[in-house]
Amino acid sequence: MIYDLHTHTTASDGKLSPTELVDYAIKKGLPGIAITDHNTVTGTQEALEHSRDKPIEIISGIEISCDCENKVKEVHIVGLFIDHTNPEIKKIKETNKEKGKIVAKEIIEKLKQLNYEIAFSDLEKRGHFGKPIIAELLLEKYPNDFENRKDVFNKLLGWGQPAMVYGKGLSIEETIKIIQKTGGLAILAHPGQLREYDDYFIDKFIKLGGDGIEVDNTYNYLDNAEELREKYRNICKTNNLIASAGTDFHEVKDYSDLGDRGVNEQEFLKIRHKLRYKKVKSVGAIIHNDNKFLIVKKTAANKGHWDFPKGGIKNKETDEMHALHREIKEETNLEIEVQPNFYEELHYKYINKKHDYDKTVGYYLAKPKTKTFETKSNDPEEIEECLWATKEEVYKKIKFEDSLEIFNRALEQLKLSI
Numbered sequence: 001m002i003y004d005l006h007t008h009t010t011a012s013d014g015k016l017s018p019t020e021l022v023d024y025a026i027k028k029g030l031p032g033i034a035i036t037d038h039n040t041v042t043g044t045q046e047a048l049e050h051s052r053d054k055p056i057e058i059i060s061g062i063e064i065s066c067d068c069e070n071k072v073k074e075v076h077i078v079g080l081f082i083d084h085t086n087p088e089i090k091k092i093k094e095t096n097k098e099k100g101k102i103v104a105k106e107i108i109e110k111l112k113q114l115n116y117e118i119a120f121s122d123l124e125k126r127g128h129f130g131k132p133i134i135a136e137l138l139l140e141k142y143p144n145d146f147e148n149r150k151d152v153f154n155k156l157l158g159w160g161q162p163a164m165v166y167g168k169g170l171s172i173e174e175t176i177k178i179i180q181k182t183g184g185l186a187i188l189a190h191p192g193q194l195r196e197y198d199d200y201f202i203d204k205f206i207k208l209g210g211d212g213i214e215v216d217n218t219y220n221y222l223d224n225a226e227e228l229r230e231k232y233r234n235i236c237k238t239n240n241l242i243a244s245a246g247t248d249f250h251e252v253k254d255y256s257d258l259g260d261r262g263v264n265e266q267e268f269l270k271i272r273h274k275l276r277y278k279k280v281k282s283v284g285a286i287i288h289n290d291n292k293f294l295i296v297k298k299t300a301a302n303k304g305h306w307d308f309p310k311g312g313i314k315n316k317e318t319d320e321m322h323a324l325h326r327e328i329k330e331e332t333n334l335e336i337e338v339q340p341n342f343y344e345e346l347h348y349k350y351i352n353k354k355h356d357y358d359k360t361v362g363y364y365l366a367k368p369k370t371k372t373f374e375t376k377s378n379d380p381e382e383i384e385e386c387l388w389a390t391k392e393e394v395y396k397k398i399k400f401e402d403s404l405e406i407f408n409r410a411l412e413q414l415k416l417s418i
């Protein structure tokens with residue numbers, strides 16, 4: 001049971017459409033794949049919709065080309081579990097396309113000197129400006145000179161070859177930040193391709209807060225793949241990083257097919273756990289009182305402040321349940337009963353005057369034991385935003401469909417237990 005966490009569709013330079021890729025992965029018996037198109041998320045929605053009610057999990061991903069600091073031809077960072085609807089993620093395509101066009105023009109110039117004529121307008125017609133597309137055009141135009149796309153790279157576009165141009169893109173730091181801001185994990189893709197600079201970039205990536213490394217990828221260089229796998233696995237262990245893996249599937253090749261590389265179920269669960277741990281930076285509670293809901297949250301698991309009027313965690317108080325009880329009692333004079341069997345993540349747009357949170361919050365479900373309610377806050381706006389809201393008001397603030405389901409499930413539970 002292999003989860004292939006690096007695949008491409010026709011949304012970038014893959015050969016299969018998102019729908020075809022999902023079908024192919026099901027045919028191959030894979031439990032899940034991550035769609036990680038180059039600098040774009042345009043294939044994700046189709047894949048997600050097509051996978052609905054099918055025995056496969058689609059992980060929303062991206063592969064972002066970063067600035068390589070003129071050390072290697074390209075540095076790629078894969079984002080896993082990202083929010084593909086995020087405007088910043090969507091914008092990457094345009095930003096990097098512009099940078100890609102500059103690189104493509106430089107390559108075309110170099111090719112010209114080598115007597116290979118490729119027109120920039122041909123790239124424009126394809127809508128892509130990456131090296132794989134340039135390789136494809138060369139293959140079509142000069143079929144006698146090259147055996148396949150890989151051969152074009154070996155002779156012209158690849159590392160150290162005469163038409164090689166350094167890649168340009170967002171900085172590594174910007175890339176990690178964008179991925180993490182959308183709730184995703186930032187994974188350094190195929191570090192083997194970074195050759196003698198792999199340690200340099202891995203070190204930099206770790207210092208900038210990257211989440212993991214692709215310990216296995218078809219393009220981690222085949223000659224010493226085993227040795228590299230070992231090396232990258234050890235780096236992950238030492239630095240508590242996620243060990244991700246995937247085939248970097250573009251199409252079926254004689255040396256690689258979808259699902260040949262990836263993570264097993266246990267490793268996948270570890271990644272999920274890490275994601276949850278990272279994402280659930282805060283906990284909160286939904287408290288129900290006469291068809292009104294009180295949603296409170298605390299900004300860090302064991303410290304920080306409750307986002308509750310005048311709320312705070314006492315210094316040595318590390319038990320969040322205990323803190324929740326005390327806080328609610330202090331602020332509203334309500335005795336609550338927390339239902340420990342309900343602890344779910346909600347994507348809840350939590351608004352107050354200072355912050356506009358848009359994060360995943362792990363919620364407890366609670367009900368008041370007493371009817372008496374009073375608030376110490378006398379700021380009406382604060383009370384309106386942070387305190388009791390109707391079901392409809394909560395609905396309005398919930399951002400994602402699955403969160404709505406969780407909230408509705410909470411309502412069901414409350415009905416049963418009140």
Ligand SMILES: [Zn+2]
Binds near residue numbers: 006008248
């Ligand atoms: Zn890739």
